[in-house]
Amino acid sequence: MSGHAGAPSAQAGKRDWRAALFTYTRPRVVGMGFLGFSSGLPFLLVFSTLSAWLATVGVSKTTIGLFSWLGLTYSFKFLLAPFIDRFRVPGLGRWLGKRRSWMLIAQAGLMFGLFSMAGTDPVEALSTLAWFGLLVAFASSIQDIAIDAWRIEAVATDQQGAMAATYLAGYRIAMLVAGAGSFYIAAGASWPTAYVVMAALVGIGMITVLLLGEPDVDAEGEMAVREQWAVDWLAARTHQPAWLQRTQRWIIGAVICPFWDFLARYGRAALVILAVVGLYRACEITLAVMSNPFYLDAGYSPEQIASVTKIFGLIMVLAGAALGGVLVARIGVLRAALVGAVISPASNLVFVWLSLQSAPGIVDLAATISIENLANGMAMTAFIAYLSSLTNVAYTATQYALFSSLMTLPGKFVGGFSGWVVERFGYGWFFFDTALIGLPVIILLTGLVIFQPRNKDTT
16 A cells, blocks of 8 residues: 555656756746846956956056946946836837836847947047946846846746746856956957957847747736825825825835835744845855965966866856756745755855865865855755745835845955954864854744745745
């Protein structure tokens, strides 16, 4: 009897795993990889790649440092998100829908900005180059917001892991193209040629936007229900001018309601969830600050570091991301996030082992990078899926932009002390401390798994 009873269960388990893997063949999941590529392409082109171009033509280090402020645009995505949530692009919005029309407008801005940067001489017109760089960063931020919203709204919760995995894969590949690829093109031709090629590659995202469909969600209806209290509150203030009422109505709906909606849906657990969002990547971000100095101090050459951590490391990240997507489909986003919260800081302990080696070799570095990147790929996919599950379709772009801004702040703050820890206690204790940073997240997520109502999507 027991053998017959167990067989269907095992067969069902195989089907479940097959179904989870089959998710990667769905058109929108595949398309998400190309949108991820479009999202990751501009990032380095206004950061380290641009810095390299400026350095080669003799721009001062002080000026290059000031150019890094272009990246502040990414930190203020949450200010742009309410506009993208509330407004449709005139004309284009009727044809493509709200999310895809914003993507296409942003990509057009990216292509124009990159082509314009390629045609600008940084020696003769540095300020003009800065303005075009700002356009690229601004358009890239809008594209990120629209793509995140589309990803969350386009598929069901159980497919969010696969969407996050393909997005992460496309994003990392694009960063490799915009980084190492630009250097190769610049070495063989010129920096303007490199930026022309990058501008042309924006076309990949534009074609993807035209081929994919718009998510079928009733965001306007959901907004009206969620914001009725604001309408009633303003209706009682008839003494106020009409323009002031309209302004207050927009601010309440676009800015206050996304916060209020999140707190109303999760109650007391909202603060715990926000703590998880802020701390989840802290151990990874903190370790990254001192990883390159450690590799150099351990005796590895720049060529070895690039080959193992960038190229081989990318392969392991993509493998981990794919496994994370399957895990989300198999056990749910919250439990997958908990698994990621355990394996990510645990993988940092491999760096402790590497730091204790008297003469670490290339195989030791490859083994360390394999474990760490595989674990972080799985964790990041699960985490993106978890963040996606926390949003409401009425405020998808705004709420996700807030979460994505919060998730890097604690890690960047703690990372500021990383050099002091290394100088005072050494690399071994530093890496051990980065693993300990992950313990609060494990505890908090365990509590959410145990106590959160079972009818939540995140279980």
